[in-house]
Amino acid sequence: MTGLRAKQKADRNRRILEAATSLFREVGYDSARIEDIAERAEVSVGTLYNYYENKGDVLVAAVSMEVEEVLESGKAIVENPPLGTFEALQALIDQYYDHSLVYLNKEMWRIAMATAIQQPESPFSRRYTDLDKRLCDQVSVLVQKLQLRGAVMPGIDAVAVGQMAFNNLNMMFIEFVKDEAMTLEMLKERVARQYRPLALLISRTGIQ
Structure with missing residues (x-):
């Protein structure tokens, strides 16, 4: 079970990073918002903040x-x-x-x-x-x-x-x-x- 949770966490982290980098490319780093990254990664804003404090x-x-x-x-x-x-x-x-x-x-x-x-x-x-x-x-x-x-x-x-x-x-x-x-x-x-x-x-x- 611990291994499954770790895998799910790693997969979620990768989704966040891939969502963020694709958004940065599309709208520019300055214009990208944490909320938009979370939406694209299909996670809540609170979940994203569990991984990263800021953009x-x-x-x-x-x-x-x-x-x-x-x-x-x-x-x-x-x-x-x-x-x-x-x-x-x-x-x-x-x-x-x-x-x-x-x-x-x-x-x-x-x-x-x-x-x-x-x-x-x-x-x-x-x-x-x-x-x-x-x-x-x-x-x-x-x-x-x-x-x-x-x-x-x-x-x-x-x-x-x-x-x-x-x-x-x-x-x-x-x-x-x-x-x-x-x-x-x-x-x-x-x-x-x-x-x-x-x-x-x-x-x-x-x-x-």
């Missing part, structure tokens, strides 16, 4: 849901990456980008980023920073895996390379959400161009 908390949870799924989808690539350094980096980064707008749109990402910067000591900012760190660590693990396979030169600091790669992909994602005209394909093309020389620099001869 900002809902956005925090949506960001977490997005990034948790990004990490899970990236895990399969890290466990069995393409042989070449560039191809492996590109596969992981493209996977990140492709999933980045499943629940959130550019406006929602801008609000989330601004909130994390403006309130650095808030629980949301700490959660946002932790998610970024986990993404960064995943990129570093990929580079380490490639090094163990012999695709990346021995002696290269794989963790530092992973951090550098993540910092760049993160910076480019910020540019992407700032520019409404930039498409995901444009973003991926620009980042691929930047990562190709990095892959050449760190790869063993003949393995790129």
Whole structure:
């Protein structure tokens, strides 16, 4: 019975988040009301407040849901990456980008980023920073895996390379959400161009 209740609670939470993110997309974050989220999720306003204190908390949870799924989808690539350094980096980064707008749109990402910067000591900012760190660590693990396979030169600091790669992909994602005209394909093309020389620099001869 306890397991059933936990499942029902998780299902209800997901309904709330999916309802909220779809409403944010349709009317904008500022115009969306808690009452409208509850109605769309088919829960009472009181039930929604049992999960979240305000609309900002809902956005925090949506960001977490997005990034948790990004990490899970990236895990399969890290466990069995393409042989070449560039191809492996590109596969992981493209996977990140492709999933980045499943629940959130550019406006929602801008609000989330601004909130994390403006309130650095808030629980949301700490959660946002932790998610970024986990993404960064995943990129570093990929580079380490490639090094163990012999695709990346021995002696290269794989963790530092992973951090550098993540910092760049993160910076480019910020540019992407700032520019409404930039498409995901444009973003991926620009980042691929930047990562190709990095892959050449760190790869063993003949393995790129």
